[in-house]
Amino acid sequence: MKLHYNIPLSSLSYYRIGGKAQTVIEVTSEQDIRNALEYRKDNKIENLLVLGMGANLLLSDKQFDGLVLWLHGDGSGCELVGKDVIKVFAGESMDTLLQYALRKGLVGLEWAGGLPSTVGGAVRGNAGAFGSEIRNTVLEVSSIDYVSDDKRLYTFKNEECSFSYRHSIFKDNPSFLITSVTFQLRAGTKEEVEKAWQTYHENIAYREKNHPMEYPSCGSVYMNIVKKDEVDTILGIWPDVKKISDEKWHGKISMGYIIHRLGFTGKKVGGAQVSPKHSNYIVNVGQARSEDIIEIINDIKDTFHQTFGFYPTPEVMIQETT
Numbered sequence: 001m002k003l004h005y006n007i008p009l010s011s012l013s014y015y016r017i018g019g020k021a022q023t024v025i026e027v028t029s030e031q032d033i034r035n036a037l038e039y040r041k042d043n044k045i046e047n048l049l050v051l052g053m054g055a056n057l058l059l060s061d062k063q064f065d066g067l068v069l070w071l072h073g074d075g076s077g078c079e080l081v082g083k084d085v086i087k088v089f090a091g092e093s094m095d096t097l098l099q100y101a102l103r104k105g106l107v108g109l110e111w112a113g114g115l116p117s118t119v120g121g122a123v124r125g126n127a128g129a130f131g132s133e134i135r136n137t138v139l140e141v142s143s144i145d146y147v148s149d150d151k152r153l154y155t156f157k158n159e160e161c162s163f164s165y166r167h168s169i170f171k172d173n174p175s176f177l178i179t180s181v182t183f184q185l186r187a188g189t190k191e192e193v194e195k196a197w198q199t200y201h202e203n204i205a206y207r208e209k210n211h212p213m214e215y216p217s218c219g220s221v222y223m224n225i226v227k228k229d230e231v232d233t234i235l236g237i238w239p240d241v242k243k244i245s246d247e248k249w250h251g252k253i254s255m256g257y258i259i260h261r262l263g264f265t266g267k268k269v270g271g272a273q274v275s276p277k278h279s280n281y282i283v284n285v286g287q288a289r290s291e292d293i294i295e296i297i298n299d300i301k302d303t304f305h306q307t308f309g310f311y312p313t314p315e316v317m318i319q320e321t322t
């Protein structure tokens with residue numbers, strides 16, 4: 001493990017936003033995580049922030065007086081533990097895992113091409129794209145409850161993870177630190193593996209073309225509307241959306257569409273802007289502060305509430321400021 005002092009968290013977050021952190025411990029293995037937690041205990045550090053790739057986090061501009069545990073795989077954390085089963089350190093990137101799997105002839109994760117994420121971050125938020133979700137291939141998840149003294153490893157089988165849209169049991173229990181994940185994949189034929197590589201590259205290209213990758217962001221800021229009663233409420237107010245909801249969004253409603261229709265596309269506050277390319281992305285077009293992004297998030301929330309009578313659910317995690 002490596003210790004860094006007084007480094008700007010903006011350099012570790014996808015948004016390029018974040019104040020200085022007193023101490024950052026870079027961990028590249030499960031043993032490193034244990035050592036880092038020991039360090040925290042020995043030095044009596046109260047505040048802990050777990051950071052993966054920082055692709056779903058809006059960090060505060062203020063100094064973080066605590067310990068940042070930065071899970072940062074070095075590319076060596078994947079292990080084939082069965083014919084078609086891979087165990088991986090939680091800090092490895094999804095891209096490392098995906099490429100490792102395909103090189104072993106295993107398919108099932110290619111949908112995640114271009115997804116900026118560590119494996120742990122993806123499992124915690126049940127990341128998904130192009131009609132797939134990570135839960136479909138998770139066999140089990142190992143984690144440590146960092147507030148408990150014994151630091152024992154808890155293993156959750158897939159069905160114990162309470163996975164649902166962008167949700168898992170780890171979101172409800174933030175002190176459960178995911179240390180490794182075991183994936184059940186499928187051995188593909190030569191043609192299937194070639195097709196999977198193609199899907200991987202196509203999905204990266206799709207993101208490059210359709211998402212505002214030229215600016216720092218955190219991906220979609222709000223979750224799509226998936227609950228039936230909420231979909232029905234919106235359709236009651238905007239009945240013309242039913243056709244596109246049925247035909248394009250499988251009965252759900254795209255939050256990007258709603259934000260656009262509510263008139264926010266292109267709206268700027270300071271260095272933050274609702275992307276003209278994808279309205280559910282609020283991008284950092286230059287020196288945005290955390291408050292700039294939060295102001296737009298709140299404006300959207302209020303207008304949404306005035307229009308539909310309920311609040312949308314943020315997808316981005318906003319760091320509490322102390």
Ligand SMILES: Cc1cc2nc3c(=O)[nH]c(=O)nc-3n(C[C@H](O)[C@H](O)[C@H](O)COP(=O)(O)OP(=O)(O)OC[C@H]3O[C@@H](n4cnc5c(N)ncnc54)[C@H](O)[C@@H]3O)c2cc1C
Pocket residue numbers: 014049050051052053054055056057071090091115116117118119120121122123124125126127128129170176177178179211213217218219220317
């Ligand atoms: C350009 C762009 C496109 C995106 N597209 C998609 C998409 O298509 N689909 C999608 O689902 N998401 C998407 N996202 C969001 C992001 O990629 C996912 O949410 C991703 O899984 C976040 O992983 P991370 O490692 O960056 O987590 P971080 O942002 O570092 O952390 C997110 C949260 O998880 C916690 N956490 C991180 N690691 C662990 C761990 N090991 N154990 C416990 N808690 C942990 C953190 O404390 C934090 O609360 C996109 C983001 C960007 C920037």
